[in-house]
Every structure is written in C-alpha cells, then in structure tokens.
Amino acid sequence: MILITGGAGFIGSNFVLDWLAQSDEKIVNLDKLTYAGNLQNLISLSKDPRHIFVQGDIGNTKLISQILVQYQPRAIINLAAESHVDRSIQGPEDFIQTNILGTFRLLEAVHAYWNELESMAKQNFRFLHVSTDEVYGSLTRNEPAFTEGHRYEPNSPYSASKASSDHLVRAYHHTYGLPILTTNCSNNYGPFQFPEKLIPLVIANALAGKSLPVYGDGQQIRDWLFVTDHCSAIRRVLEAGIVGETYNIGGWNEKPNIEIVQTICTLLEDSFPGSAFHKLIIYVKDRPGHDRRYAINAMKIERELNWKPVETFETGIRKTIQWYLNNQKWIADIQTGAYREWIEKNYAELL
Numbered sequence: 001m002i003l004i005t006g007g008a009g010f011i012g013s014n015f016v017l018d019w020l021a022q023s024d025e026k027i028v029n030l031d032k033l034t035y036a037g038n039l040q041n042l043i044s045l046s047k048d049p050r051h052i053f054v055q056g057d058i059g060n061t062k063l064i065s066q067i068l069v070q071y072q073p074r075a076i077i078n079l080a081a082e083s084h085v086d087r088s089i090q091g092p093e094d095f096i097q098t099n100i101l102g103t104f105r106l107l108e109a110v111h112a113y114w115n116e117l118e119s120m121a122k123q124n125f126r127f128l129h130v131s132t133d134e135v136y137g138s139l140t141r142n143e144p145a146f147t148e149g150h151r152y153e154p155n156s157p158y159s160a161s162k163a164s165s166d167h168l169v170r171a172y173h174h175t176y177g178l179p180i181l182t183t184n185c186s187n188n189y190g191p192f193q194f195p196e197k198l199i200p201l202v203i204a205n206a207l208a209g210k211s212l213p214v215y216g217d218g219q220q221i222r223d224w225l226f227v228t229d230h231c232s233a234i235r236r237v238l239e240a241g242i243v244g245e246t247y248n249i250g251g252w253n254e255k256p257n258i259e260i261v262q263t264i265c266t267l268l269e270d271s272f273p274g275s276a277f278h279k280l281i282i283y284v285k286d287r288p289g290h291d292r293r294y295a296i297n298a299m300k301i302e303r304e305l306n307w308k309p310v311e312t313f314e315t316g317i318r319k320t321i322q323w324y325l326n327n328q329k330w331i332a333d334i335q336t337g338a339y340r341e342w343i344e345k346n347y348a349e350l351l
Contacts, residue, residue, distance in 0.1 A: 001024075001025060001026045001028065001071055001072065001073050001074065002019075002025065002027050002028070002073050002074060002075045002076070002077065002195070003027075003028045003030065003067065003068070003071065003073040003075070003077070004016060004027055004028070004029055004030070004076075004077045005030045005031070005058050005076070005077070005078050005079055005080035005106065006030075006031055006037070006058075006078070006079035006080035006081060007027070007029035007030065007053075007079065007254025008029065008031035008033060008037040008038055008039055008041060008042060008044075008152060009031065009036050009037050009038075009054075009079065009080075010036065010188070010190075010192050010194060010227065011079055011130070011188055011227055011230060011231070012029075012031065012079045012080075012191045012194060013038070013041035013042055013068075014190065014191065014227045014230075014231055015043075015077070015079070015231045015234060016042060016045070016051065016336065017042070017045070018228060018231040018232070018235075019231075019235070020048065020050055020051060022189070022235075024050060025050075026049075026050045026051075026052065027050065027051060027052070028052045028054065028055045028066075028067060028071050028073060029042075029052065030053065030054045030055075030056050030058070030067065031050060031053070031055065031056075031080070032053075032055065032056065032057045032058075032080070033055055034051075035083075035194075036083075036084075036194040036196075036332070037292045038192070039230075040330065040333070041192045041312075041342075053076045053121070054067060057102065058078070058080045058098070058102040058105065058106040059097065059098070059101055059102040059105045059106075060105070061105045061106075061108055061109045064105070064106055064109035064110070065109045065112065065113065068082070068109060068110070068113040069113070071152060071276065072127060073122070074124060074126075074240055075095075075125065075126040075127070075128065076110060076126070076128065076130065077128045077130065077233070077234065077238065078103070078106060078127070078130060078169075079130045080098065080102065080106075081098060081099050081130075081162065081165075082094050082095045082098045082099055082158070082161070083132075083158065084158065084196055084197070085134075085156045085158045085287070086159035086196070087158075087196075088156055088157035088161070088272045089272050089287065089288060089289075091159065092157035092158075092161075092234075095157050095158055095161040095307065096157075096161055098161075098231070099158075099161035099162055099165050100161050100164045100165055100168070101163075102278045103129075103165040103168055103169070104168055106194065107127075107168060107169065107172045107178070110127055110178065111119075111172060111176055111178055111310050112281060114178060114179075117183070117202050117268060123179075125179055125302070126179055126180075126181055126238060126241075126243070127169070127172075127178060127179065127180045127181070128180070128181045128182075128183065128237060128238050128241075129165070129166065129169040129180060129181070129182045129183070129236065130183050130185065130234065131162050131165065131166050131182060131184045131185070132159065132162050132184060132185060133146055133165060133184050133185065133186050133223070133248070133250070133294045133295075133296050134154065134155075134158065134159035134162065134291065134294065135152050135154050135159050135162050135163040136150045136151070136152060136153060136184075136291050136294070137151075137152070137153030137154060137159075137215055137291065138153075138155060138291035138293060138294070139154055139292070139293040139294065139295055140292065140293065141221070141292075141293060143295075144295075144297070145182060145223075145279075145295035145296055145297035146184075146248060146294070146295060146296055146297060146298070147183075147248065147297045147299075148245075148246045148247065148248055148300055152166075152167075155289050155291055156289055156291075159221075160317075166184075169182055169288065170272070172242075173243070173244050174210050177244035179243045179244075180243065181237050181238065181241040181242075181243065181244075181245065181246075181247070182244070182245075182246040182247070183233065183234060183237055183247050183248075183249050184246060184247075184248050184249070184296070185223065185225055185230055185233075185248075185249040185250070185296070186223035186224065186225045186249070186250040186251060186294060186295075186296040187222045187223060187224050187294070188224060188225050188226075188227045188230055188318065189224055189225070189226065189316065189317070189320055190226050190227030190228065190318075190319070190320050190323070191227070191320065191323040191324075191327075192330075194225070194334065195331055195334060195335065198257060198261075199260065199264065199317075199320060200258060200331075202260070202261050202264050202265075203264060203320075203321060203324045204262065204269070204331050204335070205280070206265065206268055206280060206288070207268075207276045207324075207325075207328065207331075209280070210266070210280065210282045211280055211281075211282045212259055212261055212277070212281045212282065213281075213282055213283075214257060214258055214282065214284065215257070215281050215284060215285075215286045215287055215290060216283070216285075216286030216290065217258075217283070218256060218257045218261070218283065218302060219256045219257070219258065219291055219292075220256060220257050220290060220291070220293065221255065221256050221257075221292070221293040221294070221295070222254070222255065222257065222260075222293075222294050223250045223251055223252070223253055223294060223295050223296045224251050224253040224254075224255060224260070224313050224316070225249065225250055225251035225296075225309065225312035226251060226309065226310075226315075226320075227320070228310075228311070229233065229309035229310055229311055229316075230249055230308070230309075233247075233249040233301060233307050233309075233313075233322075234239070234249075236301070236305050236306075237301070237305065237307075240305050241305065242304075247300060247301045247304075247305070248297060248298050248301065249296065249298060249301060250295075250296025250298040250309075251296075251309050251311070251313065251316075252298065252309065253312065253313040253316075254293075254295050255313065258281075260317075260346055261281060262278065263317060264277075264317070264321065265277035265278045265280075267279075267317065267318065267321050267323065269323075271325065283345065284304065307348070323343060341342045
C-alpha cells in the first residue's frame with residue numbers, strides 16, 4: 001500500500017487514476033479538499049476498495065500518524081501543496097503554512113513512523129517529494145536548461161516555499177537517514193487542471209466567449225509536460241530512483257506563453273468553424289517578479305532510469321482540449337460552486 005498526499009488535486013488525481021489503472025496495490029489518498037482539490041475527479045473510483053480517501057491536512061501530525069499506523073504504507077508520495085504563483089503574490093501565508101510548515105509536520109510524523117519499522121520494511125520505505133522547476137529561478141533565452149545541480153534562486157512566495165520544503169526533505173535524509181527521493185517538474189497540463197492555470201483558463205474563457213489575458217508581451221517561456229507523462233515518471237522514480245537523489249522531469253517542450261494561447265485558439269477554431277477565438281486575446285499588465293524562462297534538462301532521469309515523455313506538445317494539447325470540450329460541465333461546476341453542493345450531497349461526512 002502507498003500513501004499519496006494531495007491526491008484529489010490536478011496532478012494527484014491523475015496519478016491515483018493512473019496508478020490504479022496499472023496496479024492492484026491499494027492507495028490511501030489524503031487531501032484537504034481546498035478550492036483545487038476535487039473529488040469529482042475520482043468519481044470513477046467511488047466504489048473501488050483499492051482507493052481509500054481521507055480528508056485532512058498534512059500539517060495535522062496526529063492525523064498523519066494515525067494514518068501511518070493504521071495503513072502501514074511502504075511509500076509516501078507528497079503532492080500536497082499550494083501551487084498558484086498569482087495567489088502566492090496576493091496572499092503568501094497559505095503557501096508558508098502548507099508548503100513549509102505542512103511539509104515539516106508531515107516529515108516529523110513520517111520520520112517517527114519509519115524509525116519504528118522492522119529492518120527490511122525500513123530499508124525498502126521511500127518518501128517521494130514532488131517539487132517544481134520554479135525553485136531554480138529564471139533563465140535568459142540562451143542559458144542552458146536547469147539541471148539537478150542548478151543553484152536554487154526562487155523569485156516568488158510560491159517558489160520560495162517549495163524551495164524551503166525541498167531543503168527540509170533533503171535535511172531529513174542527511175540528518176536522520178530518511179530514505180527520500182525528490183522530483184522537480186516543469187509546467188504540467190492535461191485533464192482535471194483547475195481553470196486558474198494558463199491552459200485550462202484559456203480553454204474555459206474561449207468557450208465562454210471571454211477575454212484571453214496574456215501577461216506582458218507573452219514571451220515568457222515554459223517547458224510543458226503532459227500530466228500522464230509526469231505520473232509515469234513519478235512511478236519510475238519510486239520504483240528505481242536512488243535514495244537521496246533529485247530527478248528533474250520535463251517534457252522537452254519549451255514554448256512562449258503567447259504561442260500556447262495562439263495554438264489553443266487555432267485548435268478550437270478547427271473544432272468550431274467560423275469562430276474567431278484569436279480576437280479574444282488581450283495583453284494585460286505583467287505580474288510582479290514574473291520569471292522570464294524555465295527549462296528542464298531531463299537527461300538524468302532518461303540516462304539513469306530509462307524514462308522519457310511519450311507525448312509531444314502537439315499530441316498532448318490536442319488531448320487536453322478534447323478533454324475540456326467533452327467535460328464542459330466539469331468546468332461549469334467548478335466555476336459556479338456546484339462542486340460544493342455535490343460534496344455536500346455525496347460526501348457530507350467529510351464536511
């Protein structure tokens with residue numbers, strides 16, 4: 001059995017679905033169900049005994065300890081995090097509480113649990129911490145991509161809080177011997193992504209006939225990673241990663257934001273002949289401290305663990321757009337608050 005934190009969020013729910021599609025090993029899913037945690041993502045598992053959902057906070061050490069004792073997981077995948085840069089600028093405290101203090105309290109509970117395991121279980125246990133490329137800071141257009149040895153230079157409250165959590169995880173390995181693995185991924189996209197991030201926001205706004213806002217000149221460059229590729233990389237690192245090591249996970253798809261927006265408009269126009277989604281693009285004031293370029297060098301995980309992404313951006317973005325076209329009610333429920341009503345009806349005991 002494994003334990004995942006943040007398993008009702010975008011990456012987490014994709015990971016849970018992917019895991020149970022390929023394995024009969026049970027998974028305990030701990031999620032606080034904040035605004036971006038969505039049990040509707042996992043409705044297909046509502047009667048699946050392999051999926052055990054627990055609502056809770058990684059900062060609740062007592063709860064974490066109870067879960068560990070009750071379920072005795074062989075591994076923990078920590079995906080619980082506040083992750084939206086704009087929200088971190090507007091209100092950084094939630095990011096400090098979850099990403100730093102929450103990770104610390106999770107580590108405390110896990111360390112105590114791991115210490116009591118028998119020799120073989122202790123040796124085989126893994127704590128896999130999922131982080132971001134944003135901890136490395138910003139690159140100019142011609143600088144080489146981030147490697148695992150790149151210096152940390154976070155530039156937003158979000159990336160600073162994730163950098164802090166990475167350092168705590170590293171410290172618990174070097175100080176206490178906790179068998180950890182760390183991954184730093186590039187920008188994810190795909191099904192179930194909350195419509196505040198660029199790709200789902202553009203799709204949702206376009207379908208609603210709303211403006212498509214682009215920060216600054218739109219030339220901020222990101223590396224794009226399809227979420228199921230990220231899930232397969234996490235599984236591979238959990239399976240074969242060397243304890244104490246960090247693995248960068250990227251999609252080898254560097255593109256400026258404006259190109260992403262224009263590509264979505266083009267593909268949507270193909271689906272709706274006669275439409276003119278490009279006309280909805282507007283340029284807005286850039287956000288404070290906006291990093292110019294992120295780029296992941298994912299050669300280490302390819303060389304050492306024989307992993308590389310399956311999806312190109314062209315295949316991944318088509319799958320993503322089609323998913324949102326097929327699931328417009330999911331978007332509407334999120335945006336109108338119907339999700340809260342659905343939770344009250346179906347999971348009242350969690351509230």
